Amino acid sequence: MVDIAQYLIDCKFILVSNREPYEHMHGSHGDIEVKQPAGGLVTALDPTMRRTHGTWVAWGSGTADHEVSDELGRVSVPPGEDCYTLRRVWLDESDVNGYYHGFANRALWPLCHMLIQHFEFRTEYWERYRTVNLRFAHAVADEAERCTGRAMAWIQDYHFALASEYLRAMRPSLFVHQFWHIPFPPADILRLLPIGTYEALLRGMLGNDLIEFQIDRYAVNFLDCVDKYVSEARVDHARQTITFRNRVVSVGAFPISIDAENFASMASSKESTARVATLRDRYARGDRQLGVCVDRIDYTKGIPERIRALDTIWEESPELRERFTFIFVCTPSRTDLPAYNSLERDVIQSIMATNTRFGTPDWTPIVLINENVDSDLLAGVYRAADICIVSSLQDGMNLVAKEFVACQVDERGVLILSRFTGSAEEIDGAMLINPFNVDGFVAAIHAALEMSPEERKRRMHRMRRQLNNSTIFDWLGAILGRATEIMGMHAQPVTA
Ligand code: ADQ
Numbered sequence: 001m002v003d004i005a006q007y008l009i010d011c012k013f014i015l016v017s018n019r020e021p022y023e024h025m026h027g028s029h030g031d032i033e034v035k036q037p038a039g040g041l042v043t044a045l046d047p048t049m050r051r052t053h054g055t056w057v058a059w060g061s062g063t064a065d066h067e068v069s070d071e072l073g074r075v076s077v078p079p080g081e082d083c084y085t086l087r088r089v090w091l092d093e094s095d096v097n098g099y100y101h102g103f104a105n106r107a108l109w110p111l112c113h114m115l116i117q118h119f120e121f122r123t124e125y126w127e128r129y130r131t132v133n134l135r136f137a138h139a140v141a142d143e144a145e146r147c148t149g150r151a152m153a154w155i156q157d158y159h160f161a162l163a164s165e166y167l168r169a170m171r172p173s174l175f176v177h178q179f180w181h182i183p184f185p186p187a188d189i190l191r192l193l194p195i196g197t198y199e200a201l202l203r204g205m206l207g208n209d210l211i212e213f214q215i216d217r218y219a220v221n222f223l224d225c226v227d228k229y230v231s232e233a234r235v236d237h238a239r240q241t242i243t244f245r246n247r248v249v250s251v252g253a254f255p256i257s258i259d260a261e262n263f264a265s266m267a268s269s270k271e272s273t274a275r276v277a278t279l280r281d282r283y284a285r286g287d288r289q290l291g292v293c294v295d296r297i298d299y300t301k302g303i304p305e306r307i308r309a310l311d312t313i314w315e316e317s318p319e320l321r322e323r324f325t326f327i328f329v330c331t332p333s334r335t336d337l338p339a340y341n342s343l344e345r346d347v348i349q350s351i352m353a354t355n356t357r358f359g360t361p362d363w364t365p366i367v368l369i370n371e372n373v374d375s376d377l378l379a380g381v382y383r384a385a386d387i388c389i390v391s392s393l394q395d396g397m398n399l400v401a402k403e404f405v406a407c408q409v410d411e412r413g414v415l416i417l418s419r420f421t422g423s424a425e426e427i428d429g430a431m432l433i434n435p436f437n438v439d440g441f442v443a444a445i446h447a448a449l450e451m452s453p454e455e456r457k458r459r460m461h462r463m464r465r466q467l468n469n470s471t472i473f474d475w476l477g478a479i480l481g482r483a484t485e486i487m488g489m490h491a492q493p494v495t496a
Contacts, residue, residue, distance in 0.1 A: 005051040007480035012147040013054030017156040023062035032064045044472040050083040060088030098128025113394040137166035165207030177210035182396040184218040214422040216253040263406035266379035275380035289324040292385040296333035302391035302435040309441040314358045331372040382407035389416045391435040397422035411460040414448040429459035
């Protein structure tokens with residue numbers, strides 16, 4: 001494993017994200033519980049923060065967060081170990097509605113995924129987004145102020161497109177970089193924001209010294225947008241740099257990954273092995289096969305398109321009824337937004353309709369697990385499956401595809417993967433689909449079901465090898481390596 005801390009010697013590390021790594025919640029007996037949200041980012045960055053004793057700035061969203069933090073919102077974490085500082089930024093209901101549910105999730109999220117039928121802009125959302133970005137910038141500047149040596153701020157995601165510009169005005173010499181987890185749209189889509197807003201968004205992002213995207217295409221889209229809409233910026237497309245306000249901003253592709261070893265070991269545990277045997281005995285005896293998919297219920301993930309493809313295959317090929325079962329693991333997401341609620345209702349109704357149409361007393365075509373599942377349970381389901389379908393309409397990377405590959409320790413499964421995911425540009429060995437093309441999607445499921453064990457093994461083996469050479473630690477090492485390299489160049493005296 002790459003020792004990430006090596007990049008941060010003598011440099012205070014300030015991480016910024018919307019979600020916090022530890023949430024203090026009021027328990028049912030008047031006590032306070034600490035929750036660590038599941039998810040790759042926290043899992044990967046928490047050990048780095050522990051070792052580097054940095055500061056993590058995030059929205060204090062827990063019901064008991066106020067009680068355990070000081071007057072500046074600071075608290076030492078992990079509780080009892082006190083390795084690093086969590087600096088909480090407080091948001092009231094209007095902030096959350098405008099900044100988070102509003103501009104971030106109703107405007108930027110659909111726009112970046114090019115699903116413009118969901119795009120909604122309100123001036124109030126934008127104003128709150130600006131206010132909250134400014135509040136975060138103040139918190140980061142204050143944290144940087146506390147250290148005597150160098151400091152580096154690393155901002156996560158589309159919630160903070162403006163924070164780096166504000167920070168730059170407060171602390172001109174602070175090194176600031178940002179990882180953009182979702183796609184970046186082409187110029188014709190970005191301009192659906194009001195005139196003035198999309199230029200402000202781009203100028204905001206140009207407050208960074210380095211902007212990291214998942215794949216090169218998103219970086220290219222960003223450079224094109226800056227070229228078209230920020231008249232005072234000079235874009236060098238070949239070098240992927242932008243000269244802006246006498247500074248050079250670098251842009252690049254840094255595909256995120258997972259802790260592949262950890263997933264493989266969860267999938268190989270004694271409990272998982274027993275779970276795999278039970279699942280296969282129930283769903284994949286003889287020539288029957290088991291399919292799986294795992295998602296947050298989000299309109300970007302192509303869930304209705306997937307149900308339609310399965311429905312079509314059982315409709316058109318009656319001989320395949322009872323021959324394969326699909327486990328749908330989907331967790332409700334962003335339930336404060338109407339589009340997400342109605343999608344969840346539609347997904348449940350269509351699964352019930354498919355099950356009613358084709359199910360028999362002995363066979364349920366789609367087994368729905370509508371909840372958040374522990375990752376060790378997930379690892380067992382991934383390992384047991386013969387097929388995994390990822391059918392996103394657009395997706396920055398998609399970690400489910402990588403988790404499935406990591407957990408396929410028996411190398412029996414086929415990955416059917418949307419060509420509109422970042423993963424599709426990285427993983428070589430999946431069956432690529434266009435989820436909008438019903439017949440192509442159905443043909444891919446047919447081909448996957450019929451693929452020989454040798455071919456499956458060959459493809460899966462290749463994908464596993466690639467994944468093991470490109471884990472989340474390689475991703476972190478590549479980003480911090482590039483950031484410290486640029487930081488070093490900034491520190492050198494300029495010679496005429
Ligand atoms: P997401 O849109 O959330 O992430 P994805 O990359 O697939 O998409 O990550 C989802 C994570 O949630 C996976 O780790 C998965 O295991 C987990 N998950 C999903 N459903 C679950 C369930 N029912 N129970 C338990 N866990 C579940 C955003 C971008 C992606 C990008 C990531 C990381 O949209 O494109 O890959 O950030 O940068």
